[in-house]
Amino acid sequence: MSAQLLQTLLGGLTIGAIYALVALGFSIIYNASRVINFAQGEFVMLGGMATVWLAAASWPLPLAGLAAVLLAAGAGLALARFAVAPARGASVVTLIIITIGASILLRGLAALVWDKKIHPLPPFSGEAPILVGGAALLPQSLWVLGVTLLVVLLLSGFFARTLTGKALLATSHNRLAAQLAGISVQRVLLASFALSAALGALAGILVAPITFTSWDVGVMLGLKGFAAAILGGLGSGPGAVLGGLALGMIEALGAGYVSSAYKDAIAFVIILAVLVFMPGGLLGKRSTDRV
């Protein structure tokens, strides 16, 4: 494999891991409440920007990151509690507008509290590229891939072993039955938003040293994360990861070998193709409506 191809794929894998984290956030919320959280990208933004802000205030990086994740989780809780929960049972369009409104609100807040400039974050362990088979790999990429892998493993454990995780799963399969079994759907909603926000923020912190961060970095990342979730099958955890990695790599290959000007369009072309030919995504379920 040529060095250039390997480098492209590694880059694609890295950004793909970020998409995977964002996509997981979408799937978790969708599973818990059938809501598409268009503000997911803003949690990514919060992660990066809050970390930059705290680090600039001389907080040690790990602490700043942790605080940023908690801040985002708090924002997720607030969004769920004050914007989504009151609109229970509303139509698809209504819920979409609410979360989009939240994303606009958060972006406006970020522009106000911070600024509209682009901010870098120092890489976690240096900038010297590591040579892998002739391809240059950023140390930060290893962080991204490593942390994402860890997160995915932890999440599987969470959903399979803990009570909260199982409650989330149960609600996603059958809301009424879960309620009858004593699971508080409200709590599930809040937990899912908090968890997804944390995941998004983590993604934002991981990627900030590579792509930098700014007040509106969440828009495209959110949409592409959503594209990855649909590619893998909306509502499927493994699908989100697979979709994210696949999207990242296809995008990198497309940008490198087809057209870099249209790089951003690749994700959406894929989406249209998936939705038209295979709406369930790579791993999603096919359902028949009983009448």
Added chain:
Amino acid sequence: MLLSAENLCKDFGGVRALDGVGLEIEAGPVHAVIGPNGAGKTTLLNLLTGIYRPAAGSIRCRGRDLTGRAPHVFAAAGVGRTFQNLQVFHNMSALENVMAGRWLHERCTLAAALLHLPGRARAERACRAQAAGLLDFVGLEAWRDAASEAMPYGALKRLEIARALAAQPRLLLLDEPAAGLNPTETQEMARLIGRIASRGITVVLVEHNMRLVMQVSQRVLVLDYGRTLAYGAPAAVRNDPRVIEAYLGAGAQ
């Protein structure tokens, strides 16, 4: 032959809901499809109206092959139906529901609609009058201007029938018309079915209520586990030992 089906099969995941069911519905007699829960009655109905596509088999309506076509094609061929889980248009009033049912008989191009061409106003009035007449026919004259959201269950069942009748079907498939009705309402439903049949519409009902089935139908098809168990006159079917066994278990009389 009004509607005939041959060797209909339908699978859901690993479950074979219908296995080689065939039937022939001639114009005229009221038919009933009965069978224990899970026998495949609603699945059969959905296949006969194009909502499901059969995995195997064919459906012909007056000689025309309709297998695998969309529901609106079945409707245009003269097949109408009501639903077990009501599918009333809750965003419209009772009258508008029935007026919507007139779609197949309204001649209205997009241009005519957009530009409100001459004749539209008169056509609207005629449609409104026809819909009102149908509401009277099913006994819903009191609910004419009501929002469908405000109507009780029994009235909504009759509203669906009025809407289906608005399309002037030759064949009307009723999915559990008596479900959820008390004995008085069930008797009214029986009378309504009789009135519909006397208008020359062939009625096929899927039903659990045996008294209603015996009372109104002239042909009964019994399904069990997705297969045809018996087919004939009500009295013959009622006494068929296989039917008794399917409903009441072996060892019953």
Added chain:
Amino acid sequence: MPRPGGLAALALVVVLLPLALPNNYTYEVAILVGLNAIVCVGLNLLIGYAGQISLGHAGFFGLGAYGSAILTARYGWPPLGALAASLGAVGLLAWVVGRPILRLQGHYLAMATLGLGIIVSIVLVTEDRLTGGPDGMSVPPLGAFGWTLAGEKAWYWTVGALLLAAVWLARNLIDSPRGRALRALHGSEVAAEVIGIDSARHKLGVFVLSAMFAAAAGALTAHYAGFITPSKAAFLHSIELVTMVVFGGMASTFGAVVGAAVLTTLPQFLTVLKDYEMMVFGAVMILTMVFMPRGLVPTLEQALAAQR
């Protein structure tokens, strides 16, 4: 519910409004309201009546705008011809992409239309030799046979008349059997099918119609402003349009007009708040959907009906 007085009332507002407009700037806002309202009336047919969704309608708006702009500016076409051709092209595109994507429901349809809109906006930015790229391009004024449409007042009356025409067309459609077919589709697609309504065809028809309304408004906007940028086709603009429709009231043509009016003028007041503008807009979106999910006009109607 047919309300013949509604169109007359709107006509009255259009005719009398200039008495309340003190200067050119307010005329400009009014014209903008009218243009947005035209898009919203069409979009409302799709979202409110047929129960579908589109998060990419700004794409059609942008295509209509750029189509007319490019044909007049780069190829010297007469403006009216360019406008008509642009409309036709967008209608055709909507027909071609609508067929496969309208099979989708709910979130999937939302995402497909979103993807479509974003692809259009990316193309408009990237093909800069044709479109002028992110900085946009100049657009010649609208005119025919030597006469040019210029000046705020002339545009006001033009847009006002076109808005009334759009509302008239929409209301006619809604009060016809085709309108009932659309509403039936929204009520229960399967029940609509079994009474003979070809749901795919009707959805496609209203999708194309609403796309053409958007394209027409887009082309007019381009000629009016004398300039067009790709931001008019961006995701944010699509969201603004959907919000106007939902805010004003779904399944209410006048609601769509009211929604366009309120949400077009709101940012004008919010520029006072400058830095807080985005936050307030976002908050307005959330609060209206939570407390007035049916939209402004139906909620007011319900409140008035309850008073009696």
